[in-house]
Amino acid sequence: MMLLVKIMFLKTRKLLWKLNKKMAARKKAGRVAVRNKTKHPLARAVEKVAEIYQMTEAGILREDERIELIGGEIVPMSPKGRRHEILKTALSIYWARVLPSDLLFTTETTFWLREDTYLEPDFVFYPKAGGWDGLNAETARLVVEVSDSSLGYDLGTKAGLYAGFGIKELWVIDAVNLITYIHSKPGPDGYGDR
Secondary structure: OHHHHHHHHHHHHHHHHHHHHHHHHHHHOOOOOOOOOOOOOOOOEOOOHHHHHHHHHOOOOOOOOOEEEEOOEEEEOOOOOHHHHHHHHHHHHHHHHHOOOOEEEEEOOOEEEEOOEEEOOOEEEEEOOOOHHHOOOOOOOEEEEEEOOOHHHHHHHHHHHHHHOOOOEEEEEEOOOOEEEEEEEEEOOEEEEO
C-alpha cells in the first residue's frame, strides 16, 4: 500500500509542477483572484453532530454552510480560493485515472470522527471493500487537505486532530506554492513523520 501511495505522490508532484507553470503564467498576465475573507456569524458550542442537522433543518445554518465541528464547537472554514478549486479539480481528474482498483476516494465529505467532531477534508481515500459506509478514522488510508488560505490551520490544528484520531497519512498541499507536506505515523501528540 505504501508503495502505491508513494507512486501516486510522485505522479501528483509532476501534475503540481505543470499547474504551477500555468498559475505563474496567469499571475504574470494579471489574472489572479483576490481572496474573500468572511467570518461565520454563528460560533457556539453544540453537543453532537445531530444538532448541526437540526440547526440546518430549522434554517439556522444553510445546507451549503462551510463549517466543521471540532469537539462540539462550530468552526468556520476558510473560503475556497481559485487556486484551491483549480488544484482540487486537477487532482480529482488525475486520481480518478490512476487510483488502484481496491481503493475509492471521496471529495469534500463530512468525515465523522466522533459524535462531537467532523471535518471536511478535500479528499479521503479508503478501501473499496468497505465502501463509504465503512469509512472511519481506522479505514481511511489517506486524507488530503488542499490549502489556499488555510495552510497554517491545516498544518497545525487539523493535522493534530487527524493524528489524534489515528489517520494513517495526511497530505497538506499548499495550493499557492504547490508544496506537499506529508504526515505519517500518527500519535496522540501529532504525527511522528512530517
